[in-house]
Amino acid sequence: MLTPSARSSPVSGRLLVVDDDASSRLLAARVLQGHGHSVTEAADGETALALVEAALPDVILLDAMMPGPDGFEVCRRLKANPRTASIPVILLTALTHQFDRLAGLEAGADQFMVKPIVTQDLVFAVRNAVLTRRRYLELEARLAEAAGAASRLEDAIRSLLQEPGSPLAVLEASLGRHSPEPVDLEGDEAEAALRALRASLAALLEENPS
Numbered sequence: 001m002l003t004p005s006a007r008s009s010p011v012s013g014r015l016l017v018v019d020d021d022a023s024s025r026l027l028a029a030r031v032l033q034g035h036g037h038s039v040t041e042a043a044d045g046e047t048a049l050a051l052v053e054a055a056l057p058d059v060i061l062l063d064a065m066m067p068g069p070d071g072f073e074v075c076r077r078l079k080a081n082p083r084t085a086s087i088p089v090i091l092l093t094a095l096t097h098q099f100d101r102l103a104g105l106e107a108g109a110d111q112f113m114v115k116p117i118v119t120q121d122l123v124f125a126v127r128n129a130v131l132t133r134r135r136y137l138e139l140e141a142r143l144a145e146a147a148g149a150a151s152r153l154e155d156a157i158r159s160l161l162q163e164p165g166s167p168l169a170v171l172e173a174s175l176g177r178h179s180p181e182p183v184d185l186e187g188d189e190a191e192a193a194l195r196a197l198r199a200s201l202a203a204l205l206e207e208n209p210s
Contacts, residue, residue: 012036013058013130018048018074019092020066024115028061028092031119032126045069049077052084059129064093064104072107079108086136088129092117 015037019025022043029039040057042048045068052060060078064071071091078084091109093100104112110132111125 011127011130012038013133014038015059015061015126016040016042016048016051016057017061018042018045019063020044021063024063028122031122035123037126045071045074048074052078056084057087058133059126060087060089062089062091064091064095064100072103075107075109088132090125090129
């Protein structure tokens with residue numbers, strides 16, 4: 001019996017349930033749909049791989065023992081593909097030997113559950129996997145946004161450096177950025193260069209106040 005907290009879980013995701021046994025597949029789908037998840041089913045490994053390629057799910061529940069490519073092979077192929085490697089895979093199997101568990105982990109499975117699956121364990125495992133996937137996608141989006149901002153800043157600096165008379169262009173010239181050797185300045189030249197640097201920095205601070 002599920003606890004009240006499990007029943008009221010607001011987390012929902014797009015799941016792919018892969019199992020050649022129709023009754024096991026249907027049972028898992030019904031339980032997870034009852035907790036707000038959207039479930040797609042596949043009866044074999046090749047169909048599962050095609051469905052994943054067409055629309056990335058948040059979590060994959062994968063039976064280990066299937067005809068054709070078994071769950072271990074499907075998991076290996078998913079984890080070897082950069083596009084699908086971050087999707088959590090929960091490997092479901094009736095195998096109980098430690099060797100089989102290690103084989104699943106070696107294939108890249110994020111979790112290993114032994115059949116018959118306890119309903120409450122499955123619900124919580126899927127909930128946590130969906131949250132993990134969601135956090136990964138959020139981080140990925142933030143990194144992409146940061147990379148875009150850095151690229152825009154680099155373009156802006158490059159544009160300023162190419163603009164005659166801009167503070168950054170004056171700084172670049174004063175610092176001898178394009179000179180292959182250090183520039184030694186003395187007397188009036190050093191004083192003039194220092195004045196130019198101060199003026200450029202003042203202009204930059206005026207344009208970009210903290």
